[in-house]
Amino acid sequence: MAPVGEKKGILERLSGGEVVIGDGGFVFALEKRGYVKAGPWTPEAAAEHPEAVRQLHREFLRAGSNVMQTFTFYASDDKLENRGNKLSFTGQQINEAACDLAREVANEGDALVAGGVSQTPSYLSCKSEDEVKAIFKKQLEVFVKKDVDFLIAEYFEHVEEAVWAVQVLKATGKPVAANLCIGPKGDMHGVSPAECAVQLVRAGADIIGINCHFDPMTCVKTVEMMKEGIEKAGLTSHYMVQPLAYHTPDCNCQGFIDLPEFPFALEPRILTRWDMQQYARVAYKAGIRYIGGCCGFEPYHIRALAEELAPERGVLPAASEKHGMWASGLEMHTKPWVRARARRDYWENLKPASGRPKCPSLSTPDSWGVTQGHTDLIQQREATTQDQLRPLFDKAKH
Structure with missing residues (x-):
């Protein structure tokens, strides 16, 4: 048992049967708020606009x-170098700022801090195992220095790279979680979810x-396939x-990135x-005890998970004070037909x-061949657009 006043660790919580609620999608949420640039998706906002990340x-x-979870997605040096324009902050500064912000807020409640690493351009460029591991080790130095509670290797399309990440993270002695961004068809080399799971556990996850x-x-x-x-x-x-x-019912192996x-x-x-409450219940019944979200997840989505699993967790989140279970707050609405929806x-x-006339029920995902076939057109359009917008960006800087 943890000493009085000390937070229980992630493995102690899970081994004790507790439901751990994760957080949501920082990259997409902060892009919508104007703090992250779509495309590179790098997290310099942790150092550049700490107030936004903290909030x-x-x-x-x-x-x-x-x-x-530290806002360190794509915060490896090789990814930051691919941004196409010089950043004012180093990878170390971004990672340190992200750790400090996560710890500051975690200490306001019963939350743990997880340091996260993700797939690297070095692996996709066919760099060697040693070179890829060196990228992880450099990012890991900050997490060890800041003494995060556990580590997460996430957003890996290839299990081989995820295994390398786990091996590096495991050397710290801290608990390690490993997440792949794959579907039922397996990773990008066709390795099944079941085999991926075995490789990750044997690597030390x-x-x-x-x-x-x-x-x-x-x-x-x-x-569930991994569990089997x-x-x-x-x-x-x-x-x-x-x-x-x-x-994403119409997604292929690449997932939502291929959607138009x-x-x-x-x-x-x-x-x-309400969809989120159903998801929380299904995940719980599947034996999953760490349940959270990624891109698109806003705080109200996380609140829905916490409310659905409140009976198992024995507590409601603070944000439920302004909600009401299953729309009970609508009982105070001025319109009788809206009051009738409080159930x-x-x-x-x-x-x-959808609210959109003639909206298709499903879309046709782009294929890589189609995308590559439009390269010249896309480049021409980008050049024209950038020429038009550059004076506005220059004006905004000054």
Whole structure:
């Protein structure tokens, strides 16, 4: 047991049967708020606009999150160098600022700090195992210095690179979670979720699961496949899931990145808070005890997870003070037909409209061949647009 006044660690919580609620999607949320640039998706906002990152952490904590994950997605030096313009901050400065912000807010509640690493351009450029591991080790130095509570290797499309990351992270002696951004078809080399799971656990991961690229139900299904692989191999593990907040029934192996709407027109696909409650229940029944979100997840989505699992957790989040279970707050609405919606069965059975006339029920995802075939047109359009906008950007800087 943890000493009085000391927070229980992630493995102690999970081994004790607790439900751990993760946080949501910082990259997409901060892009919408004007602090992250789509494309590079790098997290310099942690050092550049710490107040924005701090506030988002705080909102997730208030919504019920038990983990403050450092905003260090794509914060490896090789990724930062690919931004195309010089940053005012080094990778070390960004990672240190992210750790400090996460710890500051975690200390405001019963939350843990998780330091996160993700896939690297070095791996995708076919660099050697030693070179890729060196990237992880450099980022890891900050997490060790700042003494994060545990480590997460997330957003890996190839299990081989994820295994390398786990091996590096495991050397610290801290608990390690490993998440792949794959669906039921497996990683980008066709390695099945079951085999991926076995490789991750044998590499030393304490917690395994899925994050990003697909909707909640697809991600839960994939974790179930991982769980079956672990049990068949006679191994044990804890499980986690942090999916998109978007419906993705028409996605292929690459996930939502191949959708025509990615990344600026995904809002019609957003899950409602009631969808999130269903997701939380399904994940719990599947034996997953670390349940959170990734891109598209806002604090109200996390609040929905925490409210659905309040009976199991024995507590409601602070943000529920301004909500009311299953729309009970609508009982005070001035319109009688809205007051009549203050009941669970109404929202559980609702089929939300898109609000868009002639909106297709599903879209046709782009294929890589189509995307490559439009390269010249895209480059021409980008050049024209940048020429038109450059005077405005220059004016804004001054």
